[in-house]
Amino acid sequence: MYKKVLFQLGLVACICTGVFLVSCGGGGNDSPSEVVEKSFKALIKNDISGSLKYFDMPAEATAAEIKMMQDFVEEMHKENPIVSFEILEESISSSGERATVTIKVVYQSGRESTDNHRLTKTDKGWKIDFM
Numbered sequence: 032m033y034k035k036v037l038f039q040l041g042l043v044a045c046i047c048t049g050v051f052l053v054s055c056g057g058g059g060n061d062s063p064s065e066v067v068e069k070s071f072k073a074l075i076k077n078d079i080s081g082s083l084k085y086f087d088m089p090a091e092a093t094a095a096e097i098k099m100m101q102d103f104v105e106e107m108h109k110e111n112p113i114v115s116f117e118i119l120e121e122s123i124s125s126s127g128e129r130a131t132v133t134i135k136v137v138y139q140s141g142r143e144s145t146d147n148h149r150l151t152k153t154d155k156g157w158k159i160d161f162m
Contacts, residue, residue, distance in 0.1 A: 059155070059156045060156060061156060061157060062121065062157070063121055063123065063130035063131075063132050063150045063157045064118045064121040064132050066085050066132075066150060066156070066157045066158070066159060067085075067118065067132045067134060067148050067150070067159065068116075068118060069085060070082045070083075070085035070086070070159060071113065071116045071134070071136075073085075074108070074113055075112075075113055075114065075115070075116075077108070077112075079101065079105060079108075085158060085159055086158060086159045086160075086161060087151055087153060087158035087159065087160055087161055088161055089161050092161070111138045111139055111140050111142070112138065112139045113136055113137070113138055113139075114137055114138065114139050115136075115137045116134050116135065116136045116137065117134060117135045118132060118133075118134055119133040119134060119135055119145065120132070120133040121133075127152065128151065128152045129149065129150070129151055129152070130149070130150045130151075130152075130157065131147050131148070131149050131150070132147070132148045132150065133145065133146070133147050133148075134146055134148065148160075
């Protein structure tokens with residue numbers, strides 16, 4: 032459980048680092064599920080910055096904090112990389128501004144987890160929430 036939480040925190044920070052460093056769009060007109068799918072496909076290919084561009088990074092996160100978490104995520108990904116995932120469900124709020132995408136993740140070790148990813152609709156399209 033502890034490793035899972037640390038891995039998820041690290042993954043989020045890593046993704047935010049990419050957003051911070053590359054300052055690129057992502058999401059555009061894609062659905063919430065498509066955004067999560069593109070982010071995870073990039074992660075499976077070990078394209079950390081490609082995965083990170085789909086996250087909405089908080090303005091208060093410092094570059095040092097983001098770098099530290101990115102390093103942690105990269106290390107965790109080396110130890111037990113994600114080998115596949117499946118989108119299970121997508122739900123969009125009645126306001127159309129928030130969404131939740133549920134995915135099943137399979138790691139190289141054979142371990143599986145089901146995770147919920149929350150997204151927010153921004154002026155650049157859907158973005159995965161940082162926290």
